[in-house]
Amino acid sequence: MTKLKLSFLFLSVMSLAIFVACSAETETITKEVEVIKEVMVEAKSTLKTVQDRGTLKCGVNDNLTGFGVLTSGGTFEGFDIDYCKAVAAAILGDASKVEYVPLTASARFEALSSGEIDMLVRNTTWTASRDRDLGNDFTATTFYDGQGMMVYADSGYKTIEDMNGSTVCVLQGTTTELNLDDRFTSAGLDYTPLTFETNDPLQAAFEEKRCDGWTTDKSGLASKRAEFPASAGGPDSLVVLAETLSKEPLGPLTRDNDSNFYDVVQWVVFGLIQAEESGITSANVSSMAANPTDPGMARLLGVAFGDGKVADFSFGVDPTFIQNAISAVGNYGEIYERHLTPLGLTRSGSLNALWTNGGLIYAPPFR
Ligand SMILES: N[C@@H](CCC(=O)N[C@@H](CS)C(=O)NCC(=O)O)C(=O)O
Structure with a gap:
């Protein structure tokens, strides 16, 4: 309209x-x-569009192992990709009904506002200007990240202060580019940014040592470091400096004023978190749904408790939508374990632990 x-x-x-x-x-x-x-x-409502079309158009990364990558086998995989699958399972009852649209960092917001995609899940940081000026709605944070700086281990750089006069490789259209400038400028450090539209030429420049540092989200650095080719020195030739330069809360977003769809995406995220808290996994979700151990579990899975009624929260989808999402991709912990643990992103003791374990991963009540 x-x-x-x-x-x-x-x-x-x-x-x-x-x-x-x-x-x-x-x-x-x-x-x-x-x-x-x-x-x-x-x-x-994008919800109705997705239901009528029978597929979900998900804007993703195709070049970031762990979050979103197009594998050599031609499939998309990763932490963000699993949220596309979870939403498709919740709305359409089938996690395979996703059309993945690979997007660069610079092109991602226009793809959402123009309607080319229904939702964006591409290691995207929630910021005020993206929420307001760009007309998006961030649904929830799925990964609490922060910006880091990666350098060659033999460079001698131990802190950002050591990098006065350096050249830093960075992607265009990212929070990273802006935070880099804030950090160096406010400390009175001289630096030259070497900016790129996509990661591959950036990595080539870094391998050729045309830049002294590579800055992006620490999760992204972990991913790129893990895959750093032996011909260029391998992972051990690189270190990520201890400092975290910024807050980078990452998560899925939808268009502004699209609350029916927004609500479904947001509560799918919360549902997978609640599933972990309640001990519901992809392996046991069917038996839990057949025999819920308490009324809260029954509400989450969209089934009756004892002789009671099924709680339908009127999301415009089947009341079993969270159950379908859990069956498809597992709970939050399973998704994390599958995609992020292999990158060495330890969850325990981090912001991405469940709130019951001292982290920030928390779902409001299903009631
Ligand atoms: N979270 C930041 C950075 C996002 C970003 O684009 N990160 C890079 C490095 S982790 C990336 O996805 N690169 C893959 C590519 O563009 O090929 C943002 O939302 O601006």
Whole structure:
């Protein structure tokens, strides 16, 4: 729906609301307002588009092992990819109904706002300007990250302060590029950024030692370090400096004013976290659904507890949507273990531990 039509509908709602205040026909008009509101929501919902189309268009990374990568076998894999699968399983009952759209860092927001994709899950940091100016809605944080600096072990650099006068390789259109400037400029350090649109030429420049440091999210550095080719020195030739330059909360995002779809994506994220907290896994979810041990578990899995009713939270999808997502990809811990543990990203003691273990991974109540 165009902005003009939306404004017209909004004005219609407003004038009806004013009329309500002055009229005896309050009840009828209140109903009309409700209908108009429903039409507005319905007309804009990506949820309906996905249901009608039968596939989910997910904007992803195809070049970041652990988060999103196109494998040599032609399949997409990774932590972010599993959220595409989980949402497809929740809405369509089938995790394979995803159309993956690989996007560079610079192209990702336009792809979402133009409608080319339904949701974006591409190691993307939640920031104020991306939320407001770019018209996105961040659903939840799936990975708490921070920016790091990777250098050659034999470079002698131990801290950012040692890097005065250095050249740093960085990707365009990222928070990384902006934080790098904040950090060096505020400390009065001289540096030259060498910027790239995609990772491969960046890595080539780093291997050729055209830059002294490579900066991005620490998870990204862990991924690139783990795969650093032996011909260029292998992983042991590189170190990531201890300093964390920024906060990089990563997670899926949807378009602004698309709350039916936004809610489903957000509660799928929360559902997979709650599943871990409740001890529900891809292996035991069917038996837990057949025999839930408590009412909270029954609500989460969309089944009745004893003789009670099935709790339907009216998300516009089957009440078993979280159950379907868990069956497809497992709980939060399983997803983490599958994709991020192999990169050496230790979860225990980090922000990405469950809140019950001292971390920030927390789901609001399913009630
Ligand atoms: N989280 C940051 C950085 C995202 C980013 O693009 N990171 C790089 C390095 S981890 C990446 O995904 N590179 C893969 C590529 O563009 O080929 C942001 O949202 O701006």
